[in-house]
Amino acid sequence: MSTNGDPLGSRAVLNRLQRITEENLLDIERLKAGGRAAIGFYCLYSPTELAVAADAIPLPLCGTRNDPIATAEEMLPRNLCPLIKSSFGFAVTDTCPFFRFSDIIVGDTTCDGKKKMFELLNRYKTTHVLQLPQSQDATVALSQWRHELSRFKAIIEAQTGVTITEERLRAAIDLMNRERRSRKAIMDLNQARPAPLSGSLLIEILFKVGFLADKEKGIALMDAVVADAVDGCLRAPGERHANRKRILITGVPIGLGSDKIVKIVEQCGADVVAFENCAGYKQAFVVDAEKDPMDALAEQYLATPCSVMSPNPGRFALLEQMIADFAVDGVIDLTWQACHTYNIEAYSIDAFVQERFGMPSLHLETDYAESDTEQLRVRVEAYLEML
Numbered sequence: 001m002s003t004n005g006d007p008l009g010s011r012a013v014l015n016r017l018q019r020i021t022e023e024n025l026l027d028i029e030r031l032k033a034g035g036r037a038a039i040g041f042y043c044l045y046s047p048t049e050l051a052v053a054a055d056a057i058p059l060p061l062c063g064t065r066n067d068p069i070a071t072a073e074e075m076l077p078r079n080l081c082p083l084i085k086s087s088f089g090f091a092v093t094d095t096c097p098f099f100r101f102s103d104i105i106v107g108d109t110t111c112d113g114k115k116k117m118f119e120l121l122n123r124y125k126t127t128h129v130l131q132l133p134q135s136q137d138a139t140v141a142l143s144q145w146r147h148e149l150s151r152f153k154a155i156i157e158a159q160t161g162v163t164i165t166e167e168r169l170r171a172a173i174d175l176m177n178r179e180r181r182s183r184k185a186i187m188d189l190n191q192a193r194p195a196p197l198s199g200s201l202l203i204e205i206l207f208k209v210g211f212l213a214d215k216e217k218g219i220a221l222m223d224a225v226v227a228d229a230v231d232g233c234l235r236a237p238g239e240r241h242a243n244r245k246r247i248l249i250t251g252v253p254i255g256l257g258s259d260k261i262v263k264i265v266e267q268c269g270a271d272v273v274a275f276e277n278c279a280g281y282k283q284a285f286v287v288d289a290e291k292d293p294m295d296a297l298a299e300q301y302l303a304t305p306c307s308v309m310s311p312n313p314g315r316f317a318l319l320e321q322m323i324a325d326f327a328v329d330g331v332i333d334l335t336w337q338a339c340h341t342y343n344i345e346a347y348s349i350d351a352f353v354q355e356r357f358g359m360p361s362l363h364l365e366t367d368y369a370e371s372d373t374e375q376l377r378v379r380v381e382a383y384l385e386m387l
């Protein structure tokens with residue numbers, strides 16, 4: 001229930017989300033004026049718990065909009081992933097408030113484009129790049145990553161002047177686990193048929209909640225939506241059909257501004273019920289609260305099933321579980337142009353989905369521009385007809 005006892009409904013959810021999003025900028029300004037640091041994060045591999053444990057504000061920074069790309073292309077090659085160009089463009093045009101708020105930036109050596117972009121980004125703001133292993137091997141890679149996280153902890157302590165004690169770290173793990181449980185709960189609503197949440201509304205909530213300095217506000221909003229998601233009350237009456245095709249989106253990260261595929265699928269009369277990407281289920285894990293906290297963070301974050309890992313068995317396991325849990329009819333595998341790791345992995349994903357579930361997947365390669373929207377629509381329509 002909402003705070004006044006009425007069901008939220010999708011319009012009310014968006015209004016409340018808008019309100020707390022606007023408050024958030026004031027919250028961050030106020031907290032920073034009071035001496036709190038802000039740490040900008042570019043990737044899911046860096047544990048935000050270390051920032052939270054030092055009383056700093058973790059801010060996700062990946063660029064999801066097309067506007068700053070033209071400026072980025074004055075320094076970066078055009079033939080580069082739009083996510084990298086957008087991220088860099090926001091920094092050089094100084095048009096992202098969260099980049100501006102960030103005292104330092106943290107990136108990881110994920111793909112080639114991103115790690116080389118970070119070298120240039122360091123000209124604009126101090127950028128620490130964590131040396132992420134390229135495999136998830138439990139012996140060599142895990143000890144290397146554990147060592148990197150100790151270095152990261154020291155960086156945050158030096159920046160904030162706060163010593164990250166075990167007690168502080170356990171409290172941060174507890175808070176972030178609660179946020180991720182709420183994220184998972186809201187995503188899992190769409191295991192129901194018909195799906196109570198549209199993919200567009202779900203991605204908007206997940207995206208905006210990530211920027212909130214006050215994590216409790218985001219948790220409360222997501223929990224209220226979960227409490228109210230009865231009998232399709234979050235969908236317009238015309239959208240509540242149990243026979244709409246149920247689509248899972250996998251692949252590259254998406255967010256507001258880079259969600260055209262979600263809109264196209266919905267305009268074609270299907271539901272996006274699940275996201276197996278960094279905006280979605282890749283954030284649906286919890287860190288083991290029983291273990292040594294630094295070991296637990298290293299283990300859990302290294303296990304993130306992204307295509308930059310070679311091999312990347314976790315993505316196939318996660319997909320297998322999600323396709324069954326969400327009873328999906330089809331899988332759309334999205335690749336940003338010039339993203340080699342997701343592009344190459346698409347072949348194995350399609351073979352896996354076909355062999356395991358007897359359904360074809362649809363691999364789409366695009367960027368943030370709208371110029372190919374009609375071509376994408378034709379391909380999505382043809383795919384939905386096949387299902």
Ligand code: SF4
Pocket residue numbers: 042043044045110111252253278304306307308
């Ligand atoms: S897709 Fe991979 S490299 Fe990109 S943000 Fe997600 S985990 Fe990081």
Ligand code: SF4
Pocket residue numbers: 081082083084110111112113114252253308336338339340341342
């Ligand atoms: S989408 Fe691919 S190329 Fe772009 S930042 Fe992520 S891993 Fe790198």
